[in-house]
């Protein structure tokens with residue numbers, strides 16, 4: 303969809319509903335059991351003045367990235383942040399570790415409720431751009447491709463400080479790569495949110511739990527403290543620098 307059409311959609315929404323009325327966003331927030339923790343995490347980084355951007359690995363149709371951007375706009379406590387997403391938009395890559403449900407290419411087509419596209423529709427970066435427009439949010443920065451091809455091109459050169467990361471990329475290998483390549487920009491007090499922590503039947507040596515454990519062994523400069531487990535599969539941690 304062109305930027306002209308997006309602007310027209312925004313203008314129509316504003317004319318019909320009035321500025322500031324955001325029903326699409328309300329629907330997303332009410333349907334997502336993770337939203338209260340997303341907003342609490344934003345409150346934490348804003349209150350504690352943890353500097354830097356909010357970065358998501360695994361954007362899919364943009365729902366969670368839109369919630370982060372919207373949550374921050376409610377009350378950012380004077381902190382300025384960019385909202386940045388990384389995704390191939392081609393679905394899950396292969397993994398050496400088998401999961402009970404997931405197979406390669408899962409998430410290349412939409413599989414669940416979305417305010418703009420039906421189940422079965424192809425997923426692309428434009429789905430997320432259109433969602434942000436429909437929510438009245440500024441366009442996010444999207445980096446398209448496999449993590450091991452995209453992240454090092456912009457972190458830390460473009461995004462030198464990161465305050466919050468949402469790892470919603472399901473797999474051990476994807477989370478391992480995202481942690482390794484994003485960590486040069488982590489700030490003291492960075493919030494790390496793992497959407498898929500308790501998948502693989504909660505096995506501590508599989509999936510995101512394994513990736514984070516290995517990261518901490520390789521990076522003794524970071525001290526983890528659990529923040530919250532939330533929804534069905536998610537867990538979150540704050541990292542403090544040992545020397546601060």
Ligand SMILES: C[S@@+](CC[C@H](N)C(=O)[O-])C[C@H]1O[C@@H](n2cnc3c(N)ncnc32)[C@H](O)[C@@H]1O
Nearest residue numbers: 360362365366389390393409448449470471476
């Ligand atoms: C479960 S979806 C993300 C859901 C989204 N955050 C939400 O809450 O609506 C997982 C996404 O991670 C992406 N992904 C997983 N591993 C990746 C990798 N190594 N490189 C790029 N994208 C990856 C997939 O393409 C998929 O879109």
